[in-house]
Amino acid sequence: MDSYKIREDFPILxxxxxxxxxxxxxxxxxxxxxxxxxxxIKDFYEAHNANVHRAVHTLSxxxxxxxxxxxxxxxxxxxxxxxxxxxxxxxxxxxxxxxxYSWGLRNLGVGDEVLLSLMEHHSNIVPWxxxxxIRGFTIKYGKVHADGTLDYEDFESKFSSKTxxxxxxxxxxVSGVINDVGKIARVAxxxxxxxxxxxxxxxxxxxxxxxxxxxxxxAFSGHKMLxxxxxxxLYGKKELLEKMEPFQGGGEMIKEVSFNHGRxxxxxxxxxxxxxxxxxxPNISGSIALGEAVKYLQQIGMDEVxxxxxxxxxxxxxxxxxxxxxxxxxxxxxxxxxxxxxFTVDGLSSHDVALYCxxxxxxxxxxxxxxxxxxxxxxxxxxxxxxxxxxxxxEEIDRFIEVLKEIEQL
Amino acid sequence: xxxxxxFVARIEGTCGAEKDVIVVFKYDKKxxxxxxxxxxxxxxxSIAGIIFELVFRDKSFRVYASGKxxxxxxxxxxxxxxxxxxxxx
Numbered sequence: 001m002d003s004y005k006i007r008e009d010f011p012i013l014x015x016x017x018x019x020x021x022x023x024x025x026x027x028x029x030x031x032x033x034x035x036x037x038x039x040x041i042k043d044f045y046e047a048h049n050a051n052v053h054r055a056v057h058t059l060s061x062x063x064x065x066x067x068x069x070x071x072x073x074x075x076x077x078x079x080x081x082x083x084x085x086x087x088x089x090x091x092x093x094x095x096x097x098x099x100x101y102s103w104g105l106r107n108l109g110v111g112d113e114v115l116l117s118l119m120e121h122h123s124n125i126v127p128w129x130x131x132x133x134i135r136g137f138t139i140k141y142g143k144v145h146a147d148g149t150l151d152y153e154d155f156e157s158k159f160s161s162k163t164x165x166x167x168x169x170x171x172x173x174v175s176g177v178i179n180d181v182g183k184i185a186r187v188a189x190x191x192x193x194x195x196x197x198x199x200x201x202x203x204x205x206x207x208x209x210x211x212x213x214x215x216x217x218x219a220f221s222g223h224k225m226l227x228x229x230x231x232x233x234l235y236g237k238k239e240l241l242e243k244m245e246p247f248q249g250g251g252e253m254i255k256e257v258s259f260n261h262g263r264x265x266x267x268x269x270x271x272x273x274x275x276x277x278x279x280x281x282p283n284i285s286g287s288i289a290l291g292e293a294v295k296y297l298q299q300i301g302m303d304e305v306x307x308x309x310x311x312x313x314x315x316x317x318x319x320x321x322x323x324x325x326x327x328x329x330x331x332x333x334x335x336x337x338x339x340x341x342x343f344t345v346d347g348l349s350s351h352d353v354a355l356y357c358x359x360x361x362x363x364x365x366x367x368x369x370x371x372x373x374x375x376x377x378x379x380x381x382x383x384x385x386x387x388x389x390x391x392x393x394x395e396e397i398d399r400f401i402e403v404l405k406e407i408e409q410l
Numbered sequence: 411x412x413x414x415x416x417f418v419a420r421i422e423g424t425c426g427a428e429k430d431v432i433v434v435f436k437y438d439k440k441x442x443x444x445x446x447x448x449x450x451x452x453x454x455x456s457i458a459g460i461i462f463e464l465v466f467r468d469k470s471f472r473v474y475a476s477g478k479x480x481x482x483x484x485x486x487x488x489x490x491x492x493x494x495x496x497x498x499x
Contacts, residue, residue: 018476351430351480352472359460359476367425375427382426410457 070291
């Protein structure tokens with residue numbers, strides 16, 4: 001994989017920030033967009049813009065074709081059985097909320113349990129806590145070791161006949177730790193529980209095969225994998241999506257709305273999945289652009305993407321370990337993780353570190369990264385986070401380390 | 411428009427237990443804002459002309475040449491506005 005050639009596709013990488021070349025290390029928050037994705041959005045609005053489905057005119061048929069072809073491409077990317085298992089949503093957060101509300105509200109009650117982990121992003125905690133307040137079920141949290149890895153023994157011990165759903169990040173957005181979600185899915189299914197995987201940090205960075213992992217739901221965001229904001233995916237096994245009630249009501253998600261004179265009410269029947277879950281006009285340019293982003297990643301190859309990030313991670317950690325005041329959090333065994341490095345600098349807040357880097361055009365994240373419980377495990381007030389992607393280079397990491405060595409002088 | 415509004419583009423509460431507050435100065439006024447702050451506050455340390463550690467009314471804070479300042483242990487918005495009003499005079 002040639003990251004230098006790839007960089008040529010990303011117009012934003014040519015800009016300067018504070019008179020320095022942009023070094024973008026905030027990829028776990030969102031990624032930059034290649035020209036091909038930007039062009040796909042432009043091309044849609046310049047040549048194909050119309051609403052999808054149901055209209056018979058040429059432009060609508062073209063828009064529908066592009067929208068549904070994107071769905072097909074994405075379904076192949078994650079090896080779904082077919083494209084009807086791919087629901088377009090706004091992003092990972094909406095995907096998890098969809099399952100919590102559509103499935104959780106109707107299938108969970110007093111005496112039931114949902115199993116989460118302490119390394120979850122808030123978007124995989126808060127929806128379940130909200131629904132729990134309505135339905136009265138219990139939420140259990142699996143422990144995380146001090147190095148950020150999942151305590152599998154504790155997690156598996158928390159399964160019981162009461163467990164109806166378990167939700168786990170495939171990759172932690174803070175530590176980059178990769179969880180064995182296939183193993184947890186097997187345990188969940190042995191207990192007749194369902195498994196939802198937060199794939200926000202895995203689908204963009206490594207091969208993910210939903211059939212091989214045998215997960216019931218997988219949520220991920222387009223903007224973290226070269227696509228635009230406002231588009232994401234909920235994968236769900238067809239038989240589950242068919243049984244679930246809709247998430248939101250409106251156009252597109254219904255088969256029929258007919259006024260019943262006897263009842264004085266409307267009789268409503270739902271559309272088939274995935275459209276049953278896509279009320280209103282979808283983000284058409286978003287889905288098409290996400291399809292283009294997936295095509296871009298497929299052309300590189302997800303094994304290559306994963307390998308590149310792992311090499312960058314190893315190169316960065318090796319040098320960070322030479323910094324006297326930098327403390328890296330997460331496992332020391334780098335084979336357990338992706339290209340995300342949480343760290344702190346002794347005596348400085350993470351925001352000071354991020355602002356200092358910003359002066360040199362280096363964009364890193366600071367704060368809780370929407371994962372406060374994991375920071376409590378690490379006993380940290382906050383952390384700085386560098387996260388890599390396909391267009392990052394070893395030279396950028398070398399520059400980052402130079403700046404960190406300056407920060408150590410503060 | 412108040413003096414603070416004249417110079418400040420945005421105030422961001424950070425996420426993290428430190429509860430740091432980031433003040434972002436208006437791009438076209440950042441150099442003047444930094445000059446005024448440096449005139450009014452006591453300079454404790456300066457690194458490479460990029461970062462200035464300052465003290466004002468017993469509050470220590472940092473100002474960055476990129477036009478951002480970071481304050482900590484701020485009680486409320488009023489305290490921050492009072493500090494900024496004094497610093498930007």
